[in-house]
Amino acid sequence: MRLSSNIDNIEISGIRKFYNKVAKIEGAISLTLGEPDFKIPEEIKEAMKKSLDEDRTTYTPNAGIEELREEISKYLKSLNISFSSKEICVTVGGSEGLLSTFTGILNPGDKVLIPSIAYPAYENCVKILGGEVINYSIKEDLSIDMEQLERVIEKECPKVIVVSYPSNPTGQLLTKDQCDRLFNILKDKDVLIVSDEIYSSIVFGEFNSISQYGKLKDKLILIGGFSKMFSMTGIRIGYVCAAECILNSIIKVHQYNVSCAPSIGQYGALEGLKKSMYHIEHIKSDLKIRRDYVYDRLVSMGLEAIRPEGAFYIFPCIKSFGFSSEDFCDKLLEDTKVAVVPGTAFGKGGEGYVRISYCYSMEDLKLSLDLMEQWLNQIKLN
Numbered sequence: 001m002r003l004s005s006n007i008d009n010i011e012i013s014g015i016r017k018f019y020n021k022v023a024k025i026e027g028a029i030s031l032t033l034g035e036p037d038f039k040i041p042e043e044i045k046e047a048m049k050k051s052l053d054e055d056r057t058t059y060t061p062n063a064g065i066e067e068l069r070e071e072i073s074k075y076l077k078s079l080n081i082s083f084s085s086k087e088i089c090v091t092v093g094g095s096e097g098l099l100s101t102f103t104g105i106l107n108p109g110d111k112v113l114i115p116s117i118a119y120p121a122y123e124n125c126v127k128i129l130g131g132e133v134i135n136y137s138i139k140e141d142l143s144i145d146m147e148q149l150e151r152v153i154e155k156e157c158p159k160v161i162v163v164s165y166p167s168n169p170t171g172q173l174l175t176k177d178q179c180d181r182l183f184n185i186l187k188d189k190d191v192l193i194v195s196d197e198i199y200s201s202i203v204f205g206e207f208n209s210i211s212q213y214g215k216l217k218d219k220l221i222l223i224g225g226f227s228k229m230f231s232m233t234g235i236r237i238g239y240v241c242a243a244e245c246i247l248n249s250i251i252k253v254h255q256y257n258v259s260c261a262p263s264i265g266q267y268g269a270l271e272g273l274k275k276s277m278y279h280i281e282h283i284k285s286d287l288k289i290r291r292d293y294v295y296d297r298l299v300s301m302g303l304e305a306i307r308p309e310g311a312f313y314i315f316p317c318i319k320s321f322g323f324s325s326e327d328f329c330d331k332l333l334e335d336t337k338v339a340v341v342p343g344t345a346f347g348k349g350g351e352g353y354v355r356i357s358y359c360y361s362m363e364d365l366k367l368s369l370d371l372m373e374q375w376l377n378q379i380k381l382n
């Protein structure tokens with residue numbers, strides 16, 4: 001049987017791979033997944049039940065129900081991002097949004113610039129479609145190496161650049177200066193920008209986004225969603241925003257792929273935007289406490305870390321312990337049953353780092369960090 005050669009080139013996500021290893025170990029504490037331990041707000045649950053009771057269970061328009069697209073447009077306006085409801089397509093999570101976007105814009109062989117440490121879906125979507133991945137560098141302080149980015153754009157003439165803030169896996173944001181710099185680099189270039197802003201609601205510092213620059217409107221595609229915002233990862237509602245001429249191409253793919261996002265989830269997200277914005281404040285203040293706890297503990301164990309300003313990940317450096325990322329995670333799991341993800345699951349640039357997801361309970365965080373600290377102390381002695 002002959003299968004797709006593009007698919008031969010891709011592997012299952014390193015995050016899932018590690019998670020699957022952990023699942024086989026009884027009593028393991030996993031800090032591996034980006035799945036908040038908060039419950040879906042009650043209003044959203046009720047709205048979903050009501051839509052089921054009222055038989056609003058048929059196909060919706062391909063791009064999603066109009067009311068939801070209008071509410072998304074209003075929500076984005078509150079972040080200084082301007083897309084009308086006609087420029088929004090509701091998708092089956094940000095994941096489908098990403099693959100439909102890349103399918104809608106790429107031809108085989110097209111070059112796509114992806115950060116050297118990034119959420120693995122970007123690289124693999126591009127590979128599925130026969131595109132060519134080119135990395136731009138993330139520096140040791142976890143910010144973009146802007147000089148290298150400028151050089152690589154000049155040299156490679158990519159068709160697309162992927163930008164992703166707040167970042168998974170680093171938890172970093174763009175400062176206003178960095179955002180302006182990025183805008184100045186990209187404004188006159190013939191490069192499409194895919195900005196994955198799935199974590200835009202979970203920001204502890206100042207939110208700056210490349211999508212806020214109206215001048216980039218004709219070449220920018222924003223990916224967003226509700227999995228993290230309303231803790232509804234299993235409901236599968238996300239969205240893609242772009243100027244109509246770009247979005248039309250993406251909607252064609254989306255239509256043949258899924259027809260529309262699940263109707264019940266769309267009604268849930270709609271109610272969430274109208275009534276559950278308090279939930280975001282609640283999870284942010286809760287996550288901030290966990291972030292500070294985890295950061296302080298890691299630093300006191302002698303790990304170098306940069307305090308994250310968004311999402312719920314921290315990306316400490318483990319280079320001083322002399323293990324590769326993968327060995328560090330394997331040994332930590334073997335010796336203590338604590339699971340964190342090797343930085344290399346996010347690209348070669350992640351060597352020497354691990355990703356810790358801190359959207360787990362304080363008990364789990366405390367216990368796993370205690371175990372990790374004892375383990376590191378042992379290693380320091382040997």
Ligand code: PMP
Nearest residue numbers: 034093094095119168198225227
């Ligand atoms: N982008 C990033 C950066 C993510 O971390 C995730 C999920 N972990 C997604 C997109 C996709 O999320 P979903 O499909 O649940 O909306």
